[in-house]
Amino acid sequence: MSLEYLFKPKSIAVIGASRYKEKVGNVVFRNLLYTYHGKLYPVNSKAEDVEGVKAYKSVKEIPDPIDMVVITVPREAVPQVMEEAVEKNVKAAIVITAGFKEVGEAELEDKVISIARKGGIRVLGPNTFGIITPEFNATFAYTDVKRGNIALVVQSGGLGVYMLNWAQKYRVGISYMVSLGNQADVKEYEVIEYLSRDPETRAIFVYLEGVSDGNSFLETLPEATKRKPVVFLKGGTTSNGAAAAKTHTGSLAGSFEVFKAAVRTVGGILVDNLHDMLNLAKLLMYSEPVTEELLVITNSGGHGVLTSDEIEKNGLRMVEIPDWMKETLRKILPPTSVPRNPLDLTGDANKERYYSALKIVSELNSTKLVIVQALPMVSCTDVARVISNFKGKGVIGITMGLDEDTALKILETTGIPAYTFPEDAVKAIKYFVNKPIPRKKIRTVQPIESAIELVKGKKTLKDYEAMKLMEIYGIRTPKWGIAESVEEAQRVADSIxxxxxxxxxxxxxxxxxxxxxxxxxxxxxxxxxxxxxxSKITKRVMIQEQLNGLEVYIGGIRDPVFGHVVLVGSGGIYVEVLKNVAYGLSPIYEDEAQELLMESKIHAMLTARKRGYDENSLIRTIISVSRMIVDLNIREMDINPLFVNERGAFAVDVRIVFD
Amino acid sequence: MSLEYLFKPKSIAVIGASRYKEKVGNVVFRNLLYTYHGKLYPVNSKAEDVEGVKAYKSVKEIPDPIDMVVITVPREAVPQVMEEAVEKNVKAAIVITAGFKEVGEAELEDKVISIARKGGIRVLGPNTFGIITPEFNATFAYTDVKRGNIALVVQSGGLGVYMLNWAQKYRVGISYMVSLGNQADVKEYEVIEYLSRDPETRAIFVYLEGVSDGNSFLETLPEATKRKPVVFLKGGTTSNGAAAAKTHTGSLAGSFEVFKAAVRTVGGILVDNLHDMLNLAKLLMYSEPVTEELLVITNSGGHGVLTSDEIEKNGLRMVEIPDWMKETLRKILPPTSVPRNPLDLTGDANKERYYSALKIVSELNSTKLVIVQALPMVSCTDVARVISNFKGKGVIGITMGLDEDTALKILETTGIPAYTFPEDAVKAIKYFVNKPIPRKKIRTVQPIESAIELVKGKKTLKDYEAMKLMEIYGIRTPKWGIAESVEEAQRVADSIxxxxxxxxxxxxxxxxxxxxxxxxxxxxxxxxxxxxxxSKITKRVMIQEQLNGLEVYIGGIRDPVFGHVVLVGSGGIYVEVLKNVAYGLSPIYEDEAQELLMESKIHAMLTARKRGYDENSLIRTIISVSRMIVDLNIREMDINPLFVNERGAFAVDVRIVFD
Structure with a gap:
């Protein structure tokens, strides 16, 4: 059922609206009173009125229909209140009350949700901080929120408040803020999907500790990320963090590597930390075009040097200034300066020199990082006004000096991204230009008949069975045979x-x-x-053709949240040491397989010294594995090593475990 | 000669002191006039007086002795002015004038320096922005500098100004600011050494694009870093940046990897970027004790999760709270909360709860990151005042919310490090606790007689000569022999x-x-x-015992700045792909060799699967190589592969190049 009633209700009742200013139930009611223009009713079992508005003892007593309720009563009272909401034919509920699954009270939470489901009520929370929409503020934040085009979706109330504070401080306008809470009913993917269709939202920023329903996430998100950038920050990426996340919102933080693969698959942008998230928000809230080739313009050589370093470190490129443009630049630079990128306008550059330089380079297809260090000859505000004339030409301002904040404001009011640290801008650009292609994973299951036969009823496969399974799935194996006696061994070896x-x-x-x-x-x-x-260890012996080539590792696991995942990395005994393993969700597509080989450095190893090793055969193998693990619902498997040489890719040792 | 006259002159003349307010020569003079309490004289060829002070036509005309001159005249006039300073028996000069080596005018620069040297004048610059000391400001910065205990040494004027602005904005007090300029005479290591002895300086922050004299750097710095933390930021670490650095201060940025090794050797801290440098300054300007075990205290679960992740990602540890302390904490937490690290005081925590928690944990040996998210129940300033009571207990404040700046000020005035992003604090702590041990490199040269004999007059060695050289230096080789005929080959192979x-x-x-x-x-x-x-390729054939084991790469190069350097990494053909090469300066000590093996992951590879591979033999080999390349002044060499197995480390293929 749609979330329309949650985000656009025509009437709201606050159940637990309080007369005491410091109570959550009062703050929420006041926030609604000051922002909401629909019909609003306080429900309070004792008071005659709340904040001067007539109060009702129960939602059922309200004479008009109610679309949404906001619940702030003690947790014991929530089931009863929900029952009444059902009777009143309410369509949506925000349960701000905490003390459910996050502290072990799963049963109470389930009870509330089952009442709501039966009555057709969509529930946000419990343990949510509330929501803010362009029409109302149903949270207990004091903050006066600036309206704008950035949507925030957060699993943690504290981070929600933080982002609102931050938004106000840096003048970032918010379209929606949704605190997910325990996600007992309404899930992150539904909210993201809803917001991706909202015309007032330009980008969606999501803080998650865990994903509840991997399949729906994979199904829904690729469409959402096509509509607008969806940026994720994951809490609980390490074992410390994961343990903390569990006590915190009752969600189990899954494997970070798998989450990373899932976000890449759906076309989301995954940032490293809050800082990066906020810097990216500064970029995405404006429409300034951004490219992966950069031009640095500065009045301080040192800043030019450091910024060039950052650009290269982040895998972006410095644009080449064409010769004719250099000639033109030469006319406005001091005679001793050489026009190049970074373009050092030198310490005596005034605002006119900045203007002339920007005029000359404005048509160059690149992002222009315009750095100004306040110096006797020029101030940040001077240059900010100059940059404002070039909006739409890919300009980003970096202002450094005592008047930098004023300069930032000038740029922001013009709609130009602006930072005080060049590396913040560079990193934000990196995230944006590396935004992955959204891919929809279609998990068709159509196992080959002979494979089913082979694995039926087994918990694991013997080595020769595994070899046969590989062959059924078109994965090449070395010549091989089994022997249970010396004679047989000799015969098999001879034939190989x-x-x-x-x-x-x-x-x-x-x-x-x-x-x-x-x-x-x-x-x-x-x-x-x-x-x-x-034969002293096992009577049966496997004999194989001896291969050479690059040893690769291909693994398969079934993740409890996102389903089957393929791992690709260095084979042999160094897989744990090098940790160059890349993860991809099944089924893997050819172009994705290639990306995994790049990420894991296997591509670089394969192509080192031009030995003509067959990368395409490896890609085919990865794809076959990704389909096989789904077809046969394999719990985990390893091919280690898979030898890749000029003749192809060959699975030498295979381990498979079923349920 | 000491830098005493540069930093503590008893009299100063500004040559080129100007009457025009916007001229550098005027700003410098005014800055001195307002800050300096010694004798100050303007020198101006035309004016009678400057800023109301009687001016002289030449430094020679000044009736009193002059310790230091600040030169701001046009570059053509600098040699003449320097001649006069010599005649006047001046001891130090700051040449602010630019347009020398940095724009190709090396000859003019050399001329100025040779005049100064002959006359015994120490010169800072040219192309310097000047210096600030506790007694005077001889720069053309407008900034009003706050006095304090952080020294800044910068090769770029723009960055110098930036740091001063930044210091003022974030209330960081400065003891010295030295703009090195072209370092034609006074070098970075002399300045750092001088400042390391300054009682008012607590930490030294250095921005460098290149080091002029590697040997003196290696000689001087280990003593300086023992006295106080010396933090480096290197510009020109990538090829883009290096090219930019060259045009910028005329210094050639050398290999960043070698610079990194040099900084580690001398016990310096190398930061990634300006942002990190500034965050570390915030930590080092106070005396709060910092450990690598951290306790996170927060009122927002989400911040707790993210901060735990950052701590683990940065290789620091979350401290374990002892059980008795948990029991005590339980009494002050809401009944549903579990005392653990991160310690979530929950969203309704007030300042009293923060106080009680800090009181309980204050004696726990750890750095306490106290995070406060401003919420209805608590403000940042409330908690800042609470934290102030625990100064000296390893507390660091992280304040998040609309009043965070006020809270920061409260903490800073108390002398407690404070940040608005937890990751900034975590990264600063990481740099500090990982400060390397300073080591003095003593490059004794005492080549073995037979080795000299072997290499005399050669540009390269043949394979069998290289094998012999290895043996002379105690590096093991596989059994080997040379054959120039089939019979000989058979005989050699039989014997192996x-x-x-x-x-x-x-x-x-x-x-x-x-x-x-x-x-x-x-x-x-x-x-x-x-x-x-x-033998169709070469008549002579090398025959070796076939070894197995881990293939390691050991290289040696002679760096133009820092001399001989040893490289250690993965051997075989993947050395370029894995890029796991660690660099160390000759001679390498045993404990350093071990660090290189950790850094390059060779240690992890050697010890994987418990094969008993002989790490000590590898360490010995690294050490022998590090001495051999110095002894024989080898230009470059590779051992690739060196096989390491349970019997030892064996050089299988060796390439050596002399001048």
Missing amino acids: GYPVVMKISPDEPVHKTEMKGVVVNVEKDQVKDVYSQL | GYPVVMKISPDEPVHKTEMKGVVVNVEKDQVKDVYSQL
Whole structure:
């Protein structure tokens, strides 16, 4: 059911509206009284009136229809209040009351939600700080919010307040602020989806500690991120943080790596911290065009040097100034200056020189970071006024000096992004230009008949079964065979060709190397000895063609929130050391597989020294694995190593676990 | 000669003191007039007086002795003015005039310096913005500087001004500000050394684009960093930045990796950017004790989660609250709250609850990050006053809300570090607790006689010569031999034992693998074929024992600024891909070698899967290389691979280049 009644109710009742100014129930009612132009009613079991408005003992007593209730009564009273709301045919409820799942009271929370569901009421919360919309403020924040085009969605009330404070301080206008609370009913993806359609919202900023319903998230978000930028900050990304998040909103913070993959998949932007989030908000609230090629204009050489460094460190590029433009610039620079990027207007530059320089470079297709250090010859406000003339040409102001705040205000009023640290601007641009392509994951399940046959009823696969499964899914394997006697071993090895690799073949997955169960470089005359040595561990022995090439690791897991995930990284024993593992959600598409190979540096390793290793075969293997784990609902699997060489990609050792 | 006359002159003349308010020569004179209590004289070739003070046509005409001159005349006049200063027996000069080496006029600069040197004058600059000391301001900054205990040393005038502005804005007191300019005479290390002895200075912050004299830097700095923290920010760390730095102060920015190694060696702290530098200044200007174990106290769960994440990401630790302390905390927390770290005092915490919590935890050995989000129940200023009572207990305030600036001021006046972003505090703490141990590099040169014999007159070594050189320096090699015929090859291989590795043995270093000049796994019956194949490329063939183990890369280079440097990283062909190379200056000490192995992840690789690989042998090899390259003045060398296994570390392939 739509969230229309939550965000655009025609009438609101505050249940628990209080006469005492310091009570949440009073603050919420007052905030609504001052902002809301629909019909508003206080509900208070004892008082005759609240803030001069006639109060009702129960929502049922209100003579008019009520679209939404805001509930601030003690938690024990919430079920009863919800019952009454159902009887009154209310459509939406904001439960500000806390003390539910976040402190272990899951049962009470479930009871409230089940009453609401039966009555067709959509519930925000419990344990929410409330919402702010362009029409009303149903929170207990004192803040006077500036209206604008940035929407905030937060799982933590404290962060919600912080962002509102911050918005006011930095003059960022807010369209919506939604505190999700425990998300017992209304979920983050529904709110984001709703806001993505809101014409007053230019970008959505989301603080999450966990995602409740991964499938709906993956289903809904790609559409939302196409409409406007959706920026995520995740709390609980480390084990400390995750433990803290759990006690805090009752949500379990899942694996951060999987969340990262999910955000990339849906086309969201994931920032590292609050600071980055706020800096990105400063960029996205305006319409100034931003490119990944930058031009730095400054009156301080040192700032030019540091900013160039930051640009390169963040993987952005310094734009090349064409020669004719350099010639023109030469005319306005002191004779000893060389026109280049960073463009140092030198310490004696006045506002006229800034103007001339900007005029000359304005048509250059690049983002212009205009840095001004207040010096005797020029002030930040001077240059801010100059920059204002170039709005729409990709200008961003960096103002440094005692009048920097005034200069910031001048730029912001003109609608030009402005910062006091160049690195803040550079990082915000990096996030924006690297915004991933939104992809919808369509998880078709159509297992191959022979694969079903092979895995039916099994908890794990034996090595030869795993080899067969690979082949069924079109994943290449080295030549291989199984032997249970010396004679058979000799025959199999002969048919494969020397040298061969011989390994133990246990019924359950074990760590073969650690058990000294793998012998490489076995020649014809050694097969017998090696067999008798290995058969002391397991009678059955696997014999394989010996391969060379790059050892790659491909893993598969089923995440409790986001479903099947594929991991790609360095194979062999260094996978844990190098930690160059990239994560992608199933099914993986060809272009995504390529991105995973870039991210994990496997691409760089494959193409080092031009050995002609077959990257496409590796991509195909990743894709096959990503489909197979979904088809067969595999709990976890590893291919380690997968050898990639000039002939293709070959799964050498495979471990698979089902439920 | 000491810098005493530069920083504590008894009399100053401003040569080029101007009557026109907007001229540098006027601003400098006025700044001195208002701050300096010694004897001050304007020198102006035309005017009778400047700012009401009698002016002289030349410094020579001044009737009293002059310790220092500040020169602001046009560059053409500087040599003449310097001559006169010499005649006047001046001891120090600040040359503010620009237009020397930084714009290609190296000759003019050299001329000025040679005049000064002959006359015994120490020169700061040219192209300097001037200096500020506790006694005077000899710059052309308008800023009114707050006196305090942070010293700034900058190579860029613009950054100097910026830091002064910043200091004023954030109420950071400055003891000294020194703009180095072109460093034609007075060098950064002399200034840092001088300031490290200054009793009014608590920490020194240095912005550098390049180091002029690496040996003196390495010699002087370890003593300075023992006295007080010295923090570096390097401009020109990337190729963009380096090019910009060159045009900017005429200094060539060297390899950033080597600079990083140099700063670590001398015990300096290297920050990533200006932002980090300023945040660290906020920490170091106070005496609050800081540890690497942190306790987070907050009234907002979300901030607690995010801050825990930051702490873990930065390699710091969350302190464990002892059980008895938890029991005590339980009494002051709401019944539903669990005392843990982060300690969530919850959204209804008032200042009394903050006070009680701080009282309980105050003796816990940890840094306490006290976060306050202004909420209806509590304001930032309330909590700032509470925190002030715990100065000296390792408290740091994080204030968030509309009154955060007032709260910051309250904390700063009490001498407690305070921030508005938790991540800023966490990062500052990380830099501080990871301050490296200062080490003095003593480069003794005492080459072994037989090594001199071996390398005499050579530009490179042949492979077998390189093997011998390794052995002379106690570096282990695999069993090896050289063969120039099939018979000899067979004999050598027999004596080594199978399988062997056979490689071409050219007279000049080449890329053997790319020339298909390396064959591994050679068995007895294959020696003949392999020899005849390889001998088509080079008649001489190197035969080696085939080793296994971890392939490590050890390199040596001679840096133009800092001398000999050792590189340690992954060997084999992935060295460029993984980029896990750590740099250390020769000679490397045992504990440093261990740090390099940690930094390059080689330690983790060596110890993965408990294979008993001999790390100590690798450490010995690194140390031997670091001494050998100095002894023999090697221009560059690589050992790649060095095989490390349970028996030791073995140099398999060595390339050495002399001048």
